[in-house]
Structure formats: C-alpha cells, structure tokens
Amino acid sequence: MNEFVDVTLASLRDGYVQVSAFVAITVVLFGLVQYRTGGALLTKIEENERLQPLFGALMGLTPGCGGAIVMMPLYVRGTVSFGTVVATLIATAGDAAFVILVLAPEAALWAYGIAFAVAVIFGYLVDMVGFGVGRVDAAVARLQPATTDGGTAVLGRRSTVTPNPAHDYGCDCPTHAHELGPDRHSPVLTPLSHAAHVVWWVAALAAVVLGVTYLVRGAPDVAMTLGLGFDGLFTVVGLLGTTLSFYLYFVGRHYIGEGHVGRVRESFDSVYETLQHAAMETSFVTVWVIGAYLLYEYFLLVTGADIAAAAQAAGVVAPIAGAAVGLIPGCGPQIVLAGVYANGGIPFSALTANAISQDGDALFPLIAIDKKAAIVASIYTTVPAIVVGVALHLVWGPVLGLPEFGFGVL
Template sequence: MNSKPIVSMIKPRRDQLLVSLLLAFLYFLHIADPQLFELVMSTLSDAYLGVSIFIAATLAVFYALDRRMKSGLTQVLNQNSIFQVPVAALLGALPGCGGAIIVVTQFVNGQMSFGALVAVLIATMGDAAFLLLSKEPQTALLVYGISLVTGVLSGYLVNAIHGHDYLKSSQNNSASCATTIPRLPPKLSTFFILLLIPGTVFGLLEAFQLDSNQLFGRWSAFQPVQWLGFLGALLCIAVWISQPLDSWSARFAAKNEIRYLRETVVAETSFISVWVIAGFLSYELLVYFTGLNLQAIFYNFGGLTILFAVLLGFVPGCGPQIVLTTLYLNGVVPLSAQLANAISNDGDALFPAIALAPKAALQATLYSAVPAMIVGVVTFNLGW
C-alpha cells in the first residue's frame, strides 16, 4: 500500500543526485581546464539567451491559441476536403513538433489522408526551427516557405497517385495513448518562470547585438548576463532530468487537452533546450578537441553534402537536425543542405508515427527524400 509514496520519495533524490553530479563535474572542469569550462559555459549561455527564451514565448502563444481553437482546428483537419493537405502542411510549418504530432495522431485515428501525412512531415522542421528562427529569421522564413510549398504539392501528388484512403486505419487509437502526465516540481517550475523574465529582456538585447553586461556598470567585468544564461541552461537540464524519459510521448498525445499551460511550456522548453545545448556543444567540442576545419571538409564534399543532409533527416528526433542547423549557422554547410534537411527531417513527429503506423511512417519518410533531393540539388547548383 505504501509503494507509491516510497517511489515518490526516491525519485526526487535520484533527480537531485543527477543534478549534483552535473554541478560537481562542472566545478572540477573549472579547476582542471578553465579554458574548456569557459567554452562550455558560454555555449550553454548562448543556447539559453539565444534560443530557449524564444522557444518559451513561441510555445506559450501556440498552446494558448491551440487550447482555445482546438475544436475548430480538429474539425477542419477531419474534413475530407481539398483543404486538408494545406492545413496539415501549415501545422507542420509551425516551429517545433506540436502541430505535426496533431496531424500524425489524426492520421493514426483514420481521419487524415496519407497525402496530408506526407505534407506535414515534409513541411515540419522540428525543434531545429527554433534555432534557425532565433539566429537568422529571414533565412528561417525562406526555409519555411519552400518547405510549405513543397509539402502541399507533394501531398496533393501523393493523394492523386494513391487516393485519399491509402494506408488509413479504421481503428481509433486515441485510447491507447492515454498516459498519465507527470507534474513538474512546483519550486522548479516557479524558479524557471522567474528566471525567464530577466532572461527574455537580456536575450532580446543580445539579439539586437547590444552588450547587456554594460547595464551592470562596474560589475560588467564579471559577465553577469553570461552567468544568468548559464544558470538558465542548467535549469533547463534540471527540469529535463526531473521528468521520466517516457513522459514526453504522453505530453504529445495530450496536446489537445493541455490542463497546465505553464508546466507544459516549462517542460517542453526545457526538453527542446537540452537538444539545442547538445547540438551547440557537439559542434564546439568537436572543433575544440580536433581542430578540424569542418567548413573545408564539407566544401570538398561538394554535392554529396546534399545527400548527407537528406540521410541525416531520416534519423527520428530533432537532435541530429539541430546539429546540422548549427553547422549551417557556423558556415560549415550551405543553405541548400539546410533546405534539403528541413524537407527530409520529420522531427519528433516521427516517433508516434513509427509506434502506431510504422508502414505509413516509413513510406512517408522515403517519399520526403524525393523532393528533398530535388530542392537540395537545384538550390546547390544555383549557388545557395
């Protein structure tokens, strides 16, 4: 009878232990290699101030609107009309994976056409969209536009070839997705929101290329804004650690019934931020330890860079795609490779698709490679 209380007592201690080990590692890193610690600290700070704050704002607006408009949106998605494909593509083009997962869920429940599934997987860029949007908004709009048009055209073509009912399931699988969503630790969630307020102010100043450290006068030499960003990144990691690994699929399945808006924004901002941090660190540490000139290496690949970007898009999840976007932002791969990967990758939406409709997920992923290669090769030869 007391098993649940015992587990609930053990779990926070496990979370605290992992956070303590992380802090201890960073402390000893600071002592052993101050230069490497400075690199890690500045990278985490850049990830929080340059990406995480914009993720939080975007998710808050998107989920607030979704909670108010969900019934009308679901009705539009379920209509067997010519607008189903573009509506699905529009949802996929939204930053993150929330809109794409809505479409995947509706397809699995037998409501959406296979062409709509292909359209949303082509149009979505996943969590890498937040990174590109925060760093190069004009480029992000270009990538969104090309991916959206490509998704709509491909969706209509697939429906014309296979028909509206191709690979559709007649079963309603919504019940099988019912899973309890764990609550965030209240103090952790509150601290996250409190830190997000000054973080947003300083992040916006940094986005406009203003040195916000100068606001602290003689204390500016201590880089207080960088330390705040570093603390924010560590907080994102702490929130991610506090959640079971299988809780994210439960959150995705319950997108249309968000009960705790603040907790949802905090949890998913942290989840995406961890991937962004991993992408940033992967690049910086690779260059630090190897001294490789990745730009020269990929330049020698020539057109094979496009094939690499498309194949990388086959990998489920957003981590590899964030790494490639990081490479693009650092001038390592061309815009054409970024476009090819944006069209090819399916983000986190591929996980529920593989679990619930593996045949459709595999075929839709392979179909997305065709327009990805076409767009990538054409733009590469145009000098993009």
C-alpha cells in the same frame, strides 16, 4: 582545460538565452491556443478534406514538432489523407527551426518557405495521382504488416494504396502516448519541482528580454561575467535557465507530470497546466540544444577541423548528406546540423534539404502505431529533399549569385 571550461559555460549560457527562451514563448502560445479553443482547430482540419494537405503543411511549419505531432493521430483515425501526412512531415520545421530562426532568420525564412511550397505540392500530388505510393507501399508491406490503410478519401477519390480490410476507422484507436500525471511523489522533490518550474518561467521571461536586446544590438560578444549589467545578467539568467531546464527534464517531470516529452496534447484543463507543458517541452529542447552546442564546439576544439572547407569540398554531396541526416527520427541530429550551418559549416542547399527531409519528433507516434506508414512517409519526404537540395546547389550560388555558406547568419 581553461578553453574547455570557457566553451562549456558559454554553451550553457548562450543556448538558453539565444534559443530556449524563444522556444518557450512559441510553445506556450501554441498551447494557449489549444487551451482557449478546446481543440477546435483540429475539428476544422478534419472537416475540410480538400484543404487538408495545406493545413498539414501549415501545422508542420510551426516551429518545433507540435503541429506535426498533432496531425499523426488524425491519420490513424482515418480523418486525414496520406498526402496530408506527407505534406506535414515535409514542412515540419522541428526544434532545429528555433536555432536557425534565432541565429540565421533570413536563411530560416528561405529554407522553410521552400519546404512549405514543396510540402503543399507533393502532398496534393500524393492524394490526386498517387505518385507511386501504391508501389512503395507494396514494397514496404513485405517488410512490415500494415495496421492502417495508408490513406483516406480526399479530393473526391481514394489514395492508390490498397485498403487494409482489418483496419476499422471506427475503432477507438490511441491518439497519444502521453504521460499526464506525475509517476513519483516526494515530500521534498514534489514541491521543489513546482518551485523550480515557477522560477524557470521567471528566467525564461528575463531571457526573452535579454535575447531581444542581444539581437537588437547586432549579436555582440558577451563577456562571461556576473553582475547587474547586461553581460552579467545575460550570464546569470542563461546559466540559471539551463540548470533549471536540466533539472526539470531529468528529475522534475517525474514529480509534477508531463513526463513524456516530445508529445502534444489536444487541450489543457488550466493555464498552469499549459505553462507546465510548455516548460517541460522547452526543457527537452534545451537539453538537445546544449548537447549540440557542446558536441560541435568540443569537436572543433579537439580536432581544429575546418568544417566549412570540408563541406565546400563535398560539393553536390552536401545536400544529399543533409537529406540523409533528415531520415533520422527526432530533432537532435537536426539541431546539430542547424548549429553547424549557423557557424558556416554547411551550405544553404544542405540546410534546405535537411529541412525538407526531417520529420522531427512527429514520426515517433506514427512509428509506434504504424511502422509501415512511417517508413513510406520517410521515403516520400527524402526524395523531394534530394531533388530540391541538388537543384539549389546548382543554382543558388552559380546562377543566383547568393552566398552558399553563411547566408542569412547574423
């Protein structure tokens, strides 16, 4: 029982200081750019058709799913190509990127750098030569009627997908399913939730300082103790931040707004609104990160399993499995996989295959508006993931002599 308590408290503490605080800074910076520019970045993307797959890959490469989610409504509007959608989803780093960037930064640079290169190449191929989109689209059409035409004109030519005459690019298509305001009001919980949001940011800023200090010191073991020393503050801030994150995600968002997490807004009306959005998005990530940490640690504690040995025995199946996990929408399974990699449980080839295949939360708005396009896009992110993952398995260790397990882990 003591071991379970220790694992639980350590996961609650470490997840916030080592991951969530850095998520908060990244998300709020992206939000402030949106606030200051009033959505000008999206306008530039729409106006430069030839650079759209490159822009899409860059947006997808943004840690978290923010940049990728922004691109999906543009496709539905008919202002970016299907190749841009594919490039965006291939490059999508998702919330798992925060885990890898913090725990294995060198591996993150390699994995997401490879994913970005594959995204740009494959995105342009889809737009220029079709790359079989027409056949895949036709096959999927038997399963799901289209609501979009599967792509727009780019590079001076039309995607090979047969246009849907029922689709009207001039329609007032929905761009977001985003809940802006609170859906509940309470004389107690409404002001309490706003106060929790403010204290959450205090904890987040303190956690950033502690997290950077932790990394500079070489990621040492931190004692589970209370006090004003580094270990004590690390514990207090971590547990406080996690507690507030859980409150904001499960309760607070209903009383102060931003209740529909996992979505990105084009602009904000104030800095406070920007901070509030970032806090809610980060709280959502925190819940997933803590869940992933606990799931993995409890599994090891109960079974005593040697994950690394099992992955080593899997051989070439490991990157294929990594790509298959990437087919699951959302960031939860990908965060679990990132945590397993940081603990030496899967090879680098599997991590990279998952980075290419995963679509994160960006697939949800596309599924909601056009299931057919979402299915086709998922197919077109999984194929290169398997090819690249297997290729890395064959050359990463045997040819390049680089460690397959634990590469780049701090």
